[in-house]
Amino acid sequence: MVRVTELHKKWMKKPKYRKAYEALEEEFVLASAVIDARNRAGLTQQELARKMGTTQPVVARLESGRVRPSMRTLERLAEATGSRLLISFEPREGKRPQA
Secondary structure (H helix, E strand, O other): OOOHHHHHHHHOOOHHHHHHHHHOHHHHHHHHHHHHHHHHOOOOHHHHHHHHOOOHHHHHHHHHOOOOOOHHHHHHHHHHHOOOOOOOOOOOOOOOOOO
């Protein structure tokens, strides 16, 4: 049986796969941050949804990375998890801003 991580390494050598994967990186990072905040707060998806004033399927979609939440949603999530929302801009590797 082949492990997913082994397949991923193999597929990352293919330019088309690598490009598609890298295009989703920001969504994976955000979804992971949402899950981490919920876990740090010791909440289930249902409990977080209740504290945010929404439903569990909404929280599940946030954690899946399939949606791009609004600032208001991120603010409610931070409040519900006892977190502080920080947003930053970092330069991409090898790219410099145009003057």
